[in-house]
Amino acid sequence: MSTCQRILYVEDEPDIQTVAKLALEMVGGFTVKTCSSGEEALDEAADFMPDLILLDVMMPGMDGPTTFNRFREQPIAAKIPIVFMTAKIQPSEIAYYKSLGAIDVIAKPFDPMTLADQIRIIWEKREQNVHFQAM
Amino acid sequence: MISINRKTLALSAIFAFLAWIGNWLNMPLFYGVDFIFGSTAAMLAAALLGPVAATMIAATGGLYTLVLWNQPYALITFTAEALTVALLYRRGLRNLILADLVFWFFLGLPLILLFYHGIIGMEWQSTLLVALKQPLNGLFNALVAGIILLVVQTAFRPTMLSGRFRPSLFELLFHVLLCSILLAGAIPIIVESNAQRNRHEAFMLERLEQIAQRVAADIASVPGAEIKTWQNHLARAQLSPQTSLALLDYDGRVLIEQGKLVAIDKQSGQIKPLDKGLAIWLPYGKLAAMERWKRGRYLTSIALTGVADVTQVYIEQDAESLVLDFEKGRLPLFLSLAMLLLSGIIVSYLLSRWLTHSLRNLEAASFGLADAIGNGLKPNLPASPIMEYDNLSKTLNEMAQRLTDSFNEQSEILAGLERQVQARTADLKQNRDQYQSLVNNIPGIVYRCKLDENWTMLYMSAIVDNISGYPASDFIDNSVRSYASIIHPDDTERVECSVYDAIASGTGWEMEYRILHKDGSIRWAYEKGTAIADIAGNIDFLDGFILDITDRKQAEAALRESEEKQRHITENIREVFWLRNADNDRLIYINPVYEKIWGRNCQSLYDDPSSFAESIFEDDKPVFFQKMSQYRHSGQFDMKYRIMTPQGNIRWVHAQSFPVKDVNGQIIRHAGRAVDITESMRAESERKRVTHLLTSVLNAASEMSIIATDVAGIITTFNPGAERMLGYTSAEVIGKQTPALFHKAEEVAVRSRELSQEFGRSVEGFRVFTEIPEQEGAETREWTYIRKDGWYIPVSLVVTTMRGDKGDITGFLGIAQNIAERKHAEAALKEQSRHTKAILDTIVDGIITIDRTGKIKSFNPAAEKIFGYEAEEIAGRNIKILMPNPHRDAHDSYLCHYQSTGIARIIGIGREVEGLRKNGELFPMELAISEITLQDQAMYVGMVRDITERKRVDRMKNEFVATVSHELRTPLTSISGALGLLNGGVLGELPKPVLEIISIAYDNSRRLADLIDDLLDMEKIAGGKLQLNMQKQDLMPLIEQTVDANRTYGIGRRVSLILTGERPKVDIYADALRLQQVLSNLLSNAIKFSPDGGDVYINVKQINESIRITVTDRGPGIPDGFRARVFQKFAQADASDTRKKGGTGLGLAISRELIERMGGRIGFESIEGEGASFFFELPIRKV
Structure with a gap:
């Protein structure tokens, strides 16, 4: 079973970026790379090689779902699991993110103290699923 | 055809x-x-x-x-x-x-x-x-x-x-004979035919066997020879091309052959074994039997011994030659058969004709036999050469002879009888003539008739029926009229009854009835009669005697009439007369009327002349005796007094007495008379009573002016009400004035013109008031009275005629009522309705009234504006044209349903519905309907308010809230996150006061986030945007999961969540997330309001078809004053709670909305101070 260590975090709002990065690094002990837009994230992903991408939905320019699809087109990043983090969490919206292929959705505002745990749980759940599928 | x-x-x-x-x-x-x-x-x-x-x-x-x-x-x-x-x-x-x-x-x-x-x-x-x-x-x-x-x-x-289908003996014989001949003749022929064939075939077999044996002998003579040699043997043996030969081995296979072997091939034909080893092969195919035979082949084989390999010699030959031979022999056979048949027919025909010839002769002769015997002629039947026929003929002859003899004998006897009858008839005629002269001389009629409804006459003695005046011949056999038709219709039934009763009792009848005479008068008939029956008891006819008794009847009637008159006179004398002796007071005579009036018999008065006075009423006795004593002097007695009869009746009597003097003036007698005046006294008292009543009524009707006039209009009655109303005293007007005194002259003049015009003649003065009542009995009109003091009073005046006993008009009665107040009230009412209309016209809400069938009765200007219809165009149309479907089509049934059950969808409730404008535009409106009863008819009043604008504003507001909330979240995420990190000590230990402040800031940022969530939910619900993802859910895992998720929240205050009760395995149909939201909300409330260390119980229970989840806490409970508002938005029992307990005040409102949207209901039970139980119920999904 692989572990989740490197997280690429895409968020246009600098304040939230800071808070989340702090929470993930200091509380969760992850290695976090933040990007302020979808384009930047697409550029960085190949270098950073994240285990997981945390993706905001509402961003100026390229929004979350578009970015998501672009990641899927990249050979290198195509298999990296992506989690959306957003304030838009109506059931229909969540269903939409999942239909794209997101492994989960984290609601904003998030609890900085439990954010890391939340991500770990999502990761483990996914790992189990992958494991089952492998069997 | x-x-x-x-x-x-x-x-x-x-x-x-x-x-x-x-x-x-x-x-x-x-x-x-x-x-x-x-x-x-x-x-x-x-x-x-x-x-x-x-x-x-x-x-x-x-x-x-x-x-x-x-x-x-x-x-x-x-x-x-x-x-x-x-x-x-x-x-x-x-x-x-x-x-x-x-x-x-x-x-x-x-x-x-x-x-x-x-x-x-x-x-x-x-x-x-x-x-x-x-x-x-x-x-x-x-x-x-x-x-x-x-x-x-x-x-x-x-x-x-x-x-015509009946078989004759001849035919029968003919067929039988022919059959016999044919059977006898044909069988030998057919047998011979078969024998011929057998002979032909036996010959065929013999020939074939000869050939085969020759071959066999040849082969056996040269043992061990080659096949070629055998072939030569076969070739030699083959005499004609129609014959074929072959040698066969053990298994029947052909070793060598000579000529064409046809029959060996079983594919093309069938082999039928015949006698003695011969067989015939017949080809298949559609052939006539003869043809098939011709193409067939006869075959046979013989065994061969002593030669290796060869076991049989086989030989076959065409059947044709044999068949041709056979056919030659067949023709004679047929000829003989034909001859047989022909001769058979001829023989049978002749034989049967001969055999039946005699019988036919006999038959022909027998046709005339009956007539011959009847005429007494000697029969002659033909003789026959055949013995039986001859015997039959003889026997018949003999029989016929005897019959003829007895016939002749009978004829003679009959002739004798006839002579006797004629003699007897002559006797009878003589008797009848005698009888006729007898009956002609008696008064009345002797008759004989049938017992039927017409009394059909068979005989009547008189030539003319004197009683009816018609000729008797008219009645005989009802030739012109029936006797029944002249009996008076009122007597018909009685006559019938009398006759039938008499017949039934076996006696004669005697009766009187009326006859309608030819001249139209009615005559009386007396009839005496009896029924004549035959031996068996059947009535043959009725015999009787009818007498005219009209004269007697008239005398009887006259007598009866005079008796009646006498009786009538006697009965109608109502006066008692009497005569007394003056010297001794003895009663000389008193008529019997005394007995009727006093109720005492006359004899008692003869015995004691003063006994009548015993009956006088006690009160009247003193006056009576006083007057009696005065009578001695005055010679006059006249008094009305009462008497009491022995039966207890009280009567008024008017008694008078006067002396009767002789020529010298000496009083010799006293005469007296007394009359029963009870009735007139009673009438008088009744009249007094009525007069009194009328006076009372007139006086009591103090608010009514009641004035009576005579025919000319002069006032005869003027009641106190009139005095009050008009200010005149009755003395001033009665007998002096006409009602013109207090009528406005102009009004009378106007009315006079109207009536003159209407009737085409001048109607003036007092006639103005009486014209209509005279024709129609009464007239009601409004007039203006003028009081004595000059005031005007509006009145409603009813004028009626008063009529005497004979219907003649004796005067007029005018009853007037002051209608000043009514006039005033009417004016006020008009004013009121103008006022109401003004309000309705200016009000902004549309007001529509409809009747019980839905027809629009009124439509105010605001309604016109809202719906775009004019009041005139929509009045009378059905209200449903203002509704979109489905309500439009269902509205009639709504009304019906309401009227029959009283269950309202909208009446008295008020709700938002959609309306339909004339231009087809749909719009939201608020509708309130109330039911009113107008003149006993249910009416419905609808208040309509166009809320399009309000809805638009609401929508804008909701959208604004949504946008703002979303926008708020972004900064809030940073704030909350940053504070969370600080509060969590991630960025290092903070000094305690700082940590406290940070903690407050963090908590409040969390509350703000919750508030925004709830606001968004609320907005979605209000905007109808809340979408539920309804799915089948396994209930218990969902509950357990939610309870577990909320446990941590209570840990800080040592509040435990305890799941109790049954754990039913049921499915529900719900949105899982929203259900969890509701349960979480109830749990967090319960935890919030629990005392530290208190327990919160979660109970799941199945109630019938639904599931109830109850969350119970031991907190302060819900104050009574707050109960009604628990589920309202921003509702909190104590405003300070907001700060103390946290929470947005929207949770329960949202919960209720969600549960209701999921088809359930939510509620609570609480005793203040002892905690609260909030529960919700959802229907169980049927598996």
């Missing part, structure tokens, strides 16, 4: 079927000659059903010959046969065989010769064969049909068949 009934049709069908079957059952009589039986059916049809059916049936059956013989000529011949026979049969040739014989001789044989020799080109020999066979066959069938007919006719003769 041919009329075909159903029975004939069915029979035809059956015969057609039988004809076909008969032909199909063809029987090879001789080899190659097929006998067919279809024409049996055709012959039967010819006899029973006629030419058309017979022809059709023969044709149907003949179709089979197409198959059998492959040519149509037989069909034509058979059809012609059936037609000819049927026609002959119909013409009277009732013998099928003879008819058939005729056909074959004259038509059949030429046809066959033409067809078979001429057209087919058959050889003469074969043609002859056919020409013999077909008639034979036909005649045979005719014979069979004839026999069947005879059997059927004999079996069903009497009932089912008409006379």
Whole structure:
């Protein structure tokens, strides 16, 4: 079973970026790379090689779902699991993110103290699923 | 035209079927000659059903010959046969065989010769064969049909068949004889035919065996020879190309052969073993039997011993030569058969004719026998050479002779009798004449009639019936009129009753009844009569005597009338008279009326002349005695007093008495009279009572002016009400004034003009008031009275006529009521309604009234503006045109439902609905309906408010809230996150005061986030945007998961969540997330309000078809004053709670909305100070 260590975090709002990065690094002990837009994230992903991408939905320019699809087109990043983090969490919206292929959705505002745990749980759940599928 | 009934049709069908079957059952009589039986059916049809059916049936059956013989000529011949026979049969040739014989001789044989020799080109020999066979066959069938007919006719003769189908002895004999001859003759011929064939075949076998044995001998003579040698032997033995030979081995295989072996091949034909080792091979294929035989081959084999390999010599030969021989021999056979048949027919015919000849003679002679005997002639029956017939003839002759003798004897006796009767009749006539002269001399009529409703007369003695005035002959046999018709209709029934009663009791009758005389008068008849019955008791006729008793009856009536008058006079004397002696007071006479009035008998007064005074009423006695004593002096007594009869009745009596003096002036008697005046006294008192009542009424009607006038208009009554109203005293007006005094002259003038115009004549003065009442009895109008002091009073005046006993007008009565107040009220009401209308017209809400059927009754201007209809155009139309569907179509039923059940959808409730403007635009509106009752009719008033604008504002507001909330979240995420990190100590230890402040800031940022969430939910609910993802859910895991998720929240305050109760395994239909939200909300509330260390119980329970989840805490409970607002938005019991307990105040409102949207309900129970139980229920999903 692989572990989740490197997280690429895409968020246009600098304040939230800071808070989340702090929470993930200091509380969760992850290695976090933040990007302020979808384009930047697409550029960085190949270098950073994240285990997981945390993706905001509402961003100026390229929004979350578009970015998501672009990641899927990249050979290198195509298999990296992506989690959306957003304030838009109506059931229909969540269903939409999942239909794209997101492994989960984290609601904003998030609890900085439990954010890391939340991500770990999502990761483990996914790992189990992958494991089952492998069997 | 041919009329075909159903029975004939069915029979035809059956015969057609039988004809076909008969032909199909063809029987090879001789080899190659097929006998067919279809024409049996055709012959039967010819006899029973006629030419058309017979022809059709023969044709149907003949179709089979197409198959059998492959040519149509037989069909034509058979059809012609059936037609000819049927026609002959119909013409009277009732013998099928003879008819058939005729056909074959004259038509059949030429046809066959033409067809078979001429057209087919058959050889003469074969043609002859056919020409013999077909008639034979036909005649045979005719014979069979004839026999069947005879059997059927004999079996069903009497009932089912008409006379023409009855078989004659001749036919019977003919058929029997012919049958016998044929059986006797044909069998040897057929046997001979078979014997011939056997002879031919035996000869064939012998020849074949000879050849085979020669071959066998040749082969055996040279043992061990080669095949070639054997071939030579075979070649030598083969005498003709029609013969083939072969040597066969053990297994029957051909070793060598000579000539063509045909029969060995079992594929193309069939081998039929015959006698003694001979067999015949017959080819398959569609061939006539004779042809098949011709193409067949006879075969046989003999065993061969002593030669290796070869075991049999096999030989076969064409059958043709044998068949040709056979055919040659067949013709004579047929000829003899034909001869046999022909001679049989002739012999049978002659024989049967001869045998029945005598019988027929006898039969013919017997036809006239009855007449001969009847005429007394000597019968003569023919003699016969045959003994039995002769004997029969003799016997019949003898019998007839005796019959004739006895007939003659009887005739003589009859003649004697007739003479006697004539003599007796003459006697009778003489008697009758005597009787006639007798009855002519008695008064009245002697009659004889029938017992029927007309009393039909058979005899009447008088020439003219004196009572009725009609000639007696009119009545005899009812020739002109019946006797019943002249009996007075009122007496008809009585007369009948009398007669029938008398007959029933076996006596005579005696009665009187009325007769309607010719001249129109009514006469009385007296009748005495009796019924004459025969031996069996049946009534033959009625005999009686009728007398005119009109004169007697008239005398009786006159007597009765005079008696009646007498009685009437006596009864009507109501006055008592009496006479007394002056000297001794003795009563000389008193009439019996005394007894009626006083109720005491007259004798008592004779005994004691003063006893009448005992009856005088006690109160009246003193005056009576006083007046009596005065009478002595004055000679006058006149008094009205009361008496009490012994029966207890009280009567008023008016008694008078006066003295009767003699010439000297001496009083000698006292005369007196007394009259019962009770009735008039009673009437008087009643009149007084009524007058008194009327006066009281007049006086009591103080608010009514009641004025009566005489015919001329002069006032006769003026009640206190009138005095009050008009200010005049009655003394001022009665007998002096007319009502014109207090009427406004202008009004009277106007009315006068109106009436004058209406009636086309001048109506003025007092007539103005009385014209209409005189015609119609009464008139009500409004007038203005003028008081004595000059004031005007509006009144409603009713004028009626007063009429005397005879209906003549005696005066007029005017009753007037002051209507000033009513006028005032009416004015006020008008003002009020103007006011109301003004309000309705200016009000912004649309107001519409409808009746109970939904028809629009009113539509105010605001409604016009809202819906776009004009009030005039929509009035009377159904309200539903203002609604969109589905309400439009269902509205009638809503109304109906409400009116029958009282359950309202909208009445008295008020709700938001959609309206439909005239231009088709839909708009939201608020509608409140109330029910009012107007003149006992239910009406509905609808208040309509167009809320399009309000809705738009609401929507804008909700959208604003949504946008703002979303925008708020972004900064809030940073704030909350940053504070969270600080608070969590991630960025290092903070000094305690800082940490406290940070903690407050963090908590509040969390609350702000919750508030925004709830606001968003609220907005979604309000905007109708809340979408529920309803799915089947396993209930318990969902509950357990939610409870677990909320446990941590209580840990800080040591509040435990305890799941109790049953854990039903049920599914519900809900949005899982929203359900969890509701439960979380209840749990967090419960935790919030629990005391530290308190427990929160979660209970799951199934109640009927739903599941109830209850969350119970031990907190302060819900204050009574707050209960009603628990589920309202931003509701919190204590405003300070917001700060103390946290929470947005939206949770329960959202929860209720969610639960209700999921089809459940939410509620709570609480005792203040003891905690609260919040619960919600959801329906269980049926599996």
